[in-house]
Amino acid sequence: MSPDPLRPSDGELAILRVLWGRGPSTVRDVHTELSRDRETGYTTVLKLMQIMAEKGLVTRDASAMTHVYQAAVEEAPTQALLVDDLIHRAFGGSARDLVVRALESRGASREDMEEIQRLLDQARKARP
Amino acid sequence: MSPDPLRPSDGELAILRVLWGRGPSTVRDVHTELSRDRETGYTTVLKLMQIMAEKGLVTRDASAMTHVYQAAVEEAPTQALLVDDLIHRAFGGSARDLVVRALESRGASREDMEEIQRLLDQARKARP
DNA sequence: GACAAGCTACGAATCGGTTCGTATCTTGAG
DNA sequence: CTCAAGATACGAACCGATTCGTAGCTTGTC
Numbered sequence A, B: 001m002s003p004d005p006l007r008p009s010d011g012e013l014a015i016l017r018v019l020w021g022r023g024p025s026t027v028r029d030v031h032t033e034l035s036r037d038r039e040t041g042y043t044t045v046l047k048l049m050q051i052m053a054e055k056g057l058v059t060r061d062a063s064a065m066t067h068v069y070q071a072a073v074e075e076a077p078t079q080a081l082l083v084d085d086l087i088h089r090a091f092g093g094s095a096r097d098l099v100v101r102a103l104e105s106r107g108a109s110r111e112d113m114e115e116i117q118r119l120l121d122q123a124r125k126a127r128p
Numbered sequence C: 001g002a003c004a005a006g007c008t009a010c011g012a013a014t015c016g017g018t019t020c021g022t023a024t025c026t027t028g029a030g
Numbered sequence D: 001c002t003c004a005a006g007a008t009a010c011g012a013a014c015c016g017a018t019t020c021g022t023a024g025c026t027t028g029t030c
Helices: A010-022 A027-035 A042-055 A075-090 A095-104 A110-126 B010-022 B027-034 B042-055 B075-090 B095-104 B110-126
Strands: A058-061 A068-071 B058-061 B068-071
Touching: A010 A027, A010 A042, A010 A058, A010 A068, A010 A075, A010 B075, A027 A042, A042 A058, A075 A095, A075 B010, A075 B075, A075 B095, A095 B075, A095 B095, A095 B110, A110 B095, A110 B110, B010 B027, B010 B042, B010 B058, B010 B068, B010 B075, B027 B042, B042 B058, B075 B095
Parallel strands: none
Antiparallel strands: A058 A068, B058 B068
């Protein structure tokens, strides 16, 4: 029986994003990267990554003294999981309502909208 | 100095959604409504709503013995806050990427897409 | 081989969110 | 008035996530 797909916490997600971006990395790599944004202790990151390994969010190669970690979950499905979660928690299950809010957000530029337009056209053809 | 806008937790959001839907409600109203989905104790909901009142997420009318609570934050801005939060935590700030994932989600029907299409057209006219 | 630097392991403290038991108050029915 | 039902208040426990100090293990350099 495989465990339910895991919902990464805030800290876990931050680490996953580094791993997705950099590929296999050491704790130091991740810590250095995260330190650009937040002040955070080295052993804090280490501990978190150890826990993530236990949970199956990352795998690690411990053959060398300095372990090398790798994301064990893919970016797209994880994002989809989080989006789905929010859709249910805050939008009563309506993906449309979430998209509406996202487009209202100041984060959505004209180019974004054109990109989305294109994706919509594609989706329509694929799913007529 | 007004406090930062509050990010409601899971439980808080569930309660807010009831208040948004029902309008001013008693603890019992909310508890009854929530009990459709989850088994949850009455005093648990009570306590949570008391804390939310302290935080300013809800207001309450305590003039009668049975207090009446009301959402103190609006639905749309709160949703926008949560969407923005997710955009930054999981999508590196790209609203577009979030929308893409949302549209891929099984939750987005053809009608949703058409609705979104319409919204996009509107948005384009408004923001040329 | 001894040391310094860098690494992992791990226990403990903390924190916010959540849950619930219990005490106390209010009110309507009899 | 008395009692039972139902409400609020509040402390305490619990839980998962996070943080960090400290101990102990490698390894490269001299």
